[in-house]
Amino acid sequence: MGMSGMTRRDVLAQAPKAAVAGALASGLVSGMSGQARAEADDSPLKSDRKIRVGIVGGGFGASFQWHEDPNCTVRAVSDLRPDRRDHLMKTYKCDKSYESLEKLILDKDIEAVAVFTGAPDHARHVLTVMNAGKHAISAVPACIQIEDAYKMKEMKEKTGLKYMMAETSYYRQNCIAARKLFQDGAFGELFYSEVEYYHPGIGAHKDGLSWWNGKKTWRYGLPPMFYPTHSTGLLIGVTGERLTDVSCLGWAPKDEIAWKDNVYNNPFGSCMALMKTDRGHMCRCGVFWDGTAHGERAQWFGTKLTYYMASSGGQPFALKGPGAPKWSDLPDFSYMLPKSMRHASGHGGSHTFLTHEFIAALVEDREPAVNLYEALAMTAPGLVAHQSALKGGEQLKVPSFDKA
Numbered sequence: 001m002g003m004s005g006m007t008r009r010d011v012l013a014q015a016p017k018a019a020v021a022g023a024l025a026s027g028l029v030s031g032m033s034g035q036a037r038a039e040a041d042d043s044p045l046k047s048d049r050k051i052r053v054g055i056v057g058g059g060f061g062a063s064f065q066w067h068e069d070p071n072c073t074v075r076a077v078s079d080l081r082p083d084r085r086d087h088l089m090k091t092y093k094c095d096k097s098y099e100s101l102e103k104l105i106l107d108k109d110i111e112a113v114a115v116f117t118g119a120p121d122h123a124r125h126v127l128t129v130m131n132a133g134k135h136a137i138s139a140v141p142a143c144i145q146i147e148d149a150y151k152m153k154e155m156k157e158k159t160g161l162k163y164m165m166a167e168t169s170y171y172r173q174n175c176i177a178a179r180k181l182f183q184d185g186a187f188g189e190l191f192y193s194e195v196e197y198y199h200p201g202i203g204a205h206k207d208g209l210s211w212w213n214g215k216k217t218w219r220y221g222l223p224p225m226f227y228p229t230h231s232t233g234l235l236i237g238v239t240g241e242r243l244t245d246v247s248c249l250g251w252a253p254k255d256e257i258a259w260k261d262n263v264y265n266n267p268f269g270s271c272m273a274l275m276k277t278d279r280g281h282m283c284r285c286g287v288f289w290d291g292t293a294h295g296e297r298a299q300w301f302g303t304k305l306t307y308y309m310a311s312s313g314g315q316p317f318a319l320k321g322p323g324a325p326k327w328s329d330l331p332d333f334s335y336m337l338p339k340s341m342r343h344a345s346g347h348g349g350s351h352t353f354l355t356h357e358f359i360a361a362l363v364e365d366r367e368p369a370v371n372l373y374e375a376l377a378m379t380a381p382g383l384v385a386h387q388s389a390l391k392g393g394e395q396l397k398v399p400s401f402d403k404a
Contacts, residue, residue: 044336044360045071051362054110055092056101056125058084060139061116064166065355067092068340072359078104101125105132112136112362118218119227123148130161137164137358137368140229142375146383146399149376153401156372164358164368165375168346169233169296171353173330174309174317178238178300186325187302190239196286197230198293198312203259203269221262224250224271224287225389228382229375231285234298234309236378237370241277243285243381244398248273250389253290266386273385275398287382296348376401 050073055061058079066074076096077088085097098104105113105128112135115125123143129136142165143149156163169175182190201207203221210220225248232243250268253259259267270288277283297311305321319325334342337356345351361368370378384398 044338044356045363047071047363049363051359052109052111053359054078054098054104054107054113054134055088055094055116056104056113057116057139058088059116061114062087062091063346063351064114065341065345065352066114066359067094068338068352069356069359070338070340071363072355075109076104076107101128105129105134110134112358114358115139119222120144120218123152126163127151127155130155130159130163133159133161135162135362137166137354139166140168141165141227141379141382142229142372143379144226144383146380149380149383149399149401152372153376157403162361162368163372163375164354164361165229165370165372165378166354166358167229167233167237167370167375167378168348168350168354169230170237170370171350171357172296172348173333174298174307174348175234175237176333176353177330178234178298178307178309180331181305181307181325182238182300186305186323187300187307188304190281190300190302192282192284192301193235193238194284194297194299195231195234196284196288196297197227198288198291198295198297200289200291200294202289203262204289216262221259221264221266222289223264223266223386224268224289225273225382225386226264228285228287228385229378230296231287232378232381233370234296235277235283235285235300236374238300239277239279240374241279241281242377242398242400242402243275243283244278244400245276245395246273246381246385246388246398247275247393247395248385248388249393250386251290268386268389271385271389273381273388275381275385285381285385373402 050071052073052075053066054076056078066072074092074094077094078098078101079085089097113129115136115138117125122138126136126138203210203219210217248271250271252267253269269290272286275283275285295312298309300307305324308315308318310317337352341352341356357369381398384396388394388396
């Protein structure tokens, strides 16, 4: 109790947007880390340490804000393509580049590496980085084979190094808000969720991301459930629970040209799964490459509160329930960032948060929010779901990769 007897939930329920942001910044929502500071603070971190990072991958890797974080300095960049190396150097104001990740990790001045290569290479590259004694952050997913998940867990526990997956859904503003409400107990029991990711055209014969210079990229024919974390992250990133059982169905497009001769032998363009959690809850989880829907969508159903995330389909942001906070809009969570990073960024504003969280974790010598265990909890259910779809929806167990 505080603020003249008001509970945290009272603050959330009654305050307007600006006041809610202030309440959150003051730590009146349970689960807030010690990093939370008042809006006026220049930076949540009170440290002069600068993490020396190397950036690998000049496509997606150039869309983050490493050069804006006061506790980070970009010492080198790398990409196989000279034009992308040049782009990285210009973006991050860095004058050193390497032709490959394998050469970059030999640089003794670099203590952490950001891996933004193709999805099939994430596990191999992260293992290479950590084997060289450096911390790692990678794009999603953490891996596309269960065998690699075991290898990543073994490497993490052998070296003690830190790994983070840059899962954008975790820091979308709706997800941050849902997480804060869950930590405060506002949902009651959150027993059912719907988490979905739509990206029409991925993997098809006319999709620009699936072809480069007339050749297929790794995205061509990619099984939807090999890319599950934008969906699963919207549950695991809110409650922390684990998905333990999955039954999945896949839909194969009639246009066989779109999926001909893909390296994954994948027949599916869209998949929908029903998953069970370790707390006995239900989750409907989908990834679609087909149709006309776009973006991420989530709905969280609790015994006291239901939260509807705004989506491209027209569903407005809404909180329903007798004790639902009277929010007309989402709180402003920018106080969590240094002032230099309080601006719009990629994937719903998540890129600045992901950038700063990785750096903050290294400065404070703690595990990042989406650490290896959370990353594999978000990734592995999709890999098992694909196997279920190939078996006509057979319910399968999801292995656990949590620390024993």
